Amino acid sequence: MTPRPVRVLTTLLAATAVATVVVEALNFWYAPDHGVGFAVRTGWALARTLGWLILISQVRKARATAKPLSLILTITTLFAVGRLIVPPTGRPPLPGLISFGVLTVLCLTVVTLLHRHPAVDAHLSRQPRRPVLTRDGLSFRAAPPGDPWVLTARLASFAYSPLMLVPAVTAIGTLRHRPEWALAVIFWILAGIAVSYAALLAAVFLRRGSHRARTALTSVTLAVLAFDLPLCYLLLGADGLIRDGAPLVAASALALYALTRIQRTSARAAA
Template structure:
């Protein structure tokens, strides 16, 4: 909320932050519009399209979380924006390209507008000094005090820790989307039923493993960094062959590529945390 004038103790929200908020709202709206257009023009409304469109809509809610974090001046807005824009472009992009034929022109135009909005959002969040000065508040966590447990703001930490955490948290949905898509094709390949079931269970289990590892990575644990890096490699080695076998080359590109990018970002962030004097050791 803008300030009401000098002497009232209310800080005026910087103009770049207000512009950024408006851009985030426009990006969330554009995401929904493009997804509706893609679904409308899609020649085949099968299980795969339904699952991927449902995930795309569910992920749209994350834009509202990002808007909230920017308005609350949370430092977590930066890594969240990076993961969100990346997964949004991949998720929407794979909906545009049909299994056969050319993508519809309205979908291509909408995707171009969405890509431009995402790029602008990332540049503002990571490069504008006024936005950088605004995003100073750290996540809150339970702290034991003399008066009991209280939610307090965590001390400033390495931003690459937040990036590694958020990137690794995306493993679970990025595994579950192709697994559920493959489940819709089992009537034609029943011999893969157990593999798909294990795929779904692994997608659920990896969320807990990533959460536990990410917690200790923030505490500077070398073991946690190595464990999360190992989990990342196992997830990629497990997910990509199943995408290729059960969903074909199309599924490998649509569903495997986002996971590879998230894994690469996690590994790079872990490498950066290992080089941080505050967290190394």
């Protein structure tokens, strides 16, 4: 039987997904301008709703990925939704601020329950049973637990590509007045796609405990920041740097911290 705190957690996750949609609907209603940038950022924010639904499934199946996924979703959701509340000029509407406050409380409550509640932690610590083909036929064995920091680093790195593509596609709307930046935007989009493959390849070897994979993922993270942040500032201004660069900085910091913890764990195991 599923513990009561886990049932409460899944209810809160569903409420968070609904709250994301409500905030987006209010933003669309009150937004004075529905340009390319607004459409792209709204679509990205709504995509986070699917992420919360996936997290519900992860919690119900007692997957270890639920904890790091909740951190990534909280960071990206609050930035993705919060950056749309503040209009280019004037003050944000009061209903938008209230709904964003409710969403923030829900996100923080979910993260606290996932990382601090003993019943939820015990539920997620269960090792799922996987089918294994043996001489006696098909049997089920408990899967070995994964390193939570490896999972955190992998999931954080998977967020690099969409966090780069959102401002890159948004910058397309600025090319009417600045056509000389067209080539830079094209490279920006291609880089965002290439990063997804680089992060995936590094994550595969990171799971196997490769030191080179940790070094490679660290290099990819620093290269992404060095490439993306200046373009955000040059093409989208200081506002774009805050709205689109800050989520990438947060995801990168989480990945680098996780890689540091992995290195410490490996050093203690080798000692």
